[in-house]
Amino acid sequence: MNETIKTILDHRSIRSFQEKELAEDQIKLIVESAQAASTSSFVQAYTIIGVKDPIKKAELAKLAGNQAYVAKNGHFLVFCLDLHRIQLAAAMEGVEEVAMLASLRSTELYTVGVVDASLAAQNASIAAESMGLGICYIGGLRNELDQVSALLKTPEYVVPLFGLCIGYVDYRTDKKLRLPIPAIYHEEEYLSDQNMKMELEKYNKDIAAYYKQRTGGKREDRWTQMMAKQLLNAKRLYLKSYLARKKLTLE
Amino acid sequence: MNETIKTILDHRSIRSFQEKELAEDQIKLIVESAQAASTSSFVQAYTIIGVKDPIKKAELAKLAGNQAYVAKNGHFLVFCLDLHRIQLAAAMEGVEEVAMLASLRSTELYTVGVVDASLAAQNASIAAESMGLGICYIGGLRNELDQVSALLKTPEYVVPLFGLCIGYVDYRTDKKLRLPIPAIYHEEEYLSDQNMKMELEKYNKDIAAYYKQRTGGKREDRWTQMMAKQLLNAKRLYLKSYLARKKLTLE
Numbered sequence: 001m002n003e004t005i006k007t008i009l010d011h012r013s014i015r016s017f018q019e020k021e022l023a024e025d026q027i028k029l030i031v032e033s034a035q036a037a038s039t040s041s042f043v044q045a046y047t048i049i050g051v052k053d054p055i056k057k058a059e060l061a062k063l064a065g066n067q068a069y070v071a072k073n074g075h076f077l078v079f080c081l082d083l084h085r086i087q088l089a090a091a092m093e094g095v096e097e098v099a100m101l102a103s104l105r106s107t108e109l110y111t112v113g114v115v116d117a118s119l120a121a122q123n124a125s126i127a128a129e130s131m132g133l134g135i136c137y138i139g140g141l142r143n144e145l146d147q148v149s150a151l152l153k154t155p156e157y158v159v160p161l162f163g164l165c166i167g168y169v170d171y172r173t174d175k176k177l178r179l180p181i182p183a184i185y186h187e188e189e190y191l192s193d194q195n196m197k198m199e200l201e202k203y204n205k206d207i208a209a210y211y212k213q214r215t216g217g218k219r220e221d222r223w224t225q226m227m228a229k230q231l232l233n234a235k236r237l238y239l240k241s242y243l244a245r246k247k248l249t250l251e
Numbered sequence: 252m253n254e255t256i257k258t259i260l261d262h263r264s265i266r267s268f269q270e271k272e273l274a275e276d277q278i279k280l281i282v283e284s285a286q287a288a289s290t291s292s293f294v295q296a297y298t299i300i301g302v303k304d305p306i307k308k309a310e311l312a313k314l315a316g317n318q319a320y321v322a323k324n325g326h327f328l329v330f331c332l333d334l335h336r337i338q339l340a341a342a343m344e345g346v347e348e349v350a351m352l353a354s355l356r357s358t359e360l361y362t363v364g365v366v367d368a369s370l371a372a373q374n375a376s377i378a379a380e381s382m383g384l385g386i387c388y389i390g391g392l393r394n395e396l397d398q399v400s401a402l403l404k405t406p407e408y409v410v411p412l413f414g415l416c417i418g419y420v421d422y423r424t425d426k427k428l429r430l431p432i433p434a435i436y437h438e439e440e441y442l443s444d445q446n447m448k449m450e451l452e453k454y455n456k457d458i459a460a461y462y463k464q465r466t467g468g469k470r471e472d473r474w475t476q477m478m479a480k481q482l483l484n485a486k487r488l489y490l491k492s493y494l495a496r497k498k499l500t501l502e
Contacts, residue, residue, distance in 0.1 A: 001280070002254070002381050002382070003253070003254050003255060003381075004254060004255040004258055004377060004378065004381035005280060005284055005378050005381055005382075007255055008284045008287050008374050008377065008378055009283060009284065009287050010287075011287045011288070011289070013289060028432070029252070029256060031432060031435070031436045032260060032432070033256055033259045033260060034435075035429040035430070035432075036259050036260050036261075036262045036429070037262070037373060038262070038376070038386075038387075038388045040388070040390045041390070041481060042427065042474075042477060043478065043481065044429065044430050044435065047435055047436075047437060047441065047442075048435060048436045048437070049436075049437045049438075049439070049440065049441065050436060050437070050438050050439075051439060052438070052439070053439055080441075085434065085447060085451075086478040086481070086482060087482070088444060088447055088451070089451055089474065089475035089478040090475065090478050090479035090482045090483070092448060092451065092475045092479075093473075093475050093476055093478075093479035094479075095479045095482065095483060099482075099483060100482035100483065102485035102488065103481070103482045103483075103484075103485040103486070104482065106485060106486070106487070106488055106490070106491075107490045107491045107494065107501070108393065108486055108487040108488070108490045109486075111365055111393075111412070111490070112390070114362055114365040114366060114369070115365060115369045115390075115412065115413065118365070118366045118369030118370050118373070119369050119372070119373045121370070122288060122369070122370045122373035122374060122377075123259050123373060123377070125289070125370075126255060126259065126373075126374070126377055127255065127256050127259055130253050130254075130255035130256055131253070131256075135289075136289075137289045137291075139291045139292070139363070139366075142359065142362075151440075152439075152440050152441055153440040153441045154441045155441060155444075158441065161362070161366065162366065176293065178286040178287070178295065179295050181279070181282060181283070181286075183336065184282070184285075184286060184295065184297070184298055184299060185282045185298075185299050185300075185301060186298060186299070186300045186301070187300075187301050187303070188300070188301075188302060188303070188304055188307065188403075189300065189402075189403050190298065190300065190331075190403055190404045190405045190409065191298075193339060193406075196336060196339055197339065197343060200336075200339070200340055200343060222344075223293075223340065224340035224341065224343045225344055226293060227294065227340040227341050227344075228340065228341035228344035228345075228346045230292060230294065230337070230354070231337060231338070231341045231346065231350075231351035231354045231355065232341070232346060232350060232351065233354075234353035234354040234357060234359075235354070235357070235359055235360075236357070236359040237353065237357055237359065237502070239357070239358045239359045239362070240357075240358045240501065240502055243358065250358065250491065250501055251488070251491055
């Protein structure tokens with residue numbers, strides 16, 4: 001197994017960082033790594049906003065649901081879906097906005113932007129981890145997107161999708177047990193419900209044992225139970241209207 | 252610069268592979284690498300379908316817009332957004348589908364699934380490239396999703412998002428020049444339009460020179476021109492209705 005795969009397999013989310021800032025050349029290498037990812041039809045439909053200002057970081061930490069590590073880390077990146085840049089590019093060629101609306105508002109281009117931003121973010125993560133740093137994705141950034149957008153001055157057609165904390169590791173958590181391979185990797189066609197259920201039963205046992213061991217017997221959650229709770233508690237239902245305010249009506 | 256970052260920065264999309272299949276242990280390592288990526292709230296909202304059957308691969312190559320390398324490679328993966336598995340998990344806990352609809356139909360959960368699938372895919376890509384293999388993402392898989400879904404027997408709440416060709420490199424293309432860093436990486440807040448335009452003018456010159464050199468003077472495209480063309484030609488507008496057929500109405 002090579003060093004890169006070792007790095008990838010050794011991933012865990014870090015939620016406790018030392019108070020030590022990343023150097024500029026580290027940040028540059030991480031951003032260049034992000035940019036090296038594939039991008040659909042060369043659109044590069046994402047922007048990364050790096051935040052160092054402690055006041056802004058504290059504000060983002062609060063908006064993301066009081067996650068202290070959003071403020072305390074080596075560097076904080078916000079990955080945004082960005083269709084504004086290509087709209088500006090087309091405007092530079094004399095194209096009027098009305099002529100691009102079908103594209104800009106499409107579910108397709110929204111999907112492309114989310115994919116592009118995510119591929120770039122994962123490259124940034126692996127690059128950081130290969131340098132011995134820890135990372136944590138912050139989906140909580142989508143809790144209050146109107147306020148996050150105002151803080152980062154993102155224009156129409158831009159959506160902050162998630163944050164990425166990077167930094168020197170203070171406390172290293174355990175790796176989390178993933179789904180059994182047959183549940184996530186199917187051959188030739190999608191797995192039958194019957195076989196999927198068998199895999200999930202197996203996973204439930206492993207996850208319960210994992211939590212039991214990790215919490216000294218206090219928790220014994222099943223994965224299916226965790227998923228049921230999440231699905232019953234619909235989150236961020238305002239996202240559709242937020243996107244519409246950014247002109248992304250997902251037609 | 253470490254080996255992992257070298258691998259990341261050396262990425263290019265490979266569109267010509269040798270006729271040599273990946274070994275099972277290579278595939279397993281690539282899938283495990285995919286699984287090691289972060290996932291929002293542990294939902295693991297994606298499934299990977301590996302396709303070896305030459306007839307199926309030829310069919311997918313045709314559906315993706317006659318891209319020969321979808322059929323001819325070392326292995327072909329289809330990354331799907333998957334909310335079916337968590338729906339099944341919740342059903343195993345006695346939750347009725349109607350009680351989960353607000354979650355399942357939400358733009359939020361669609362976004363989570365696209366992010367999860369993409370993070371996993373990029374891990375798979377980097378793992379494969381670290382093994383000396385080449386990769387190419389196939390967004391063209393979204394051209395004919397009804398037919399792709401039928402071929403892969405994906406149920407409701409599952410969306411094949413893109414393919415990933417992996418294989419032994421036959422012909423190695425050039426690396427494509429990315430946007431200047433200041434266009435994609437902004438500090439503290441989103442870049443002003445004035446500064447963005449300056450960066451895009453600079454990029455246009457570099458891209459034109461790149462194509463001129465690569466095509467022996469035949470092409471001299473500007474990036475802004477390429478983006479204008481793309482935005483004027485709205486693609487895959489049926490995606491919204493396809494998602495609705497899969498019960499993903501993006502509320």
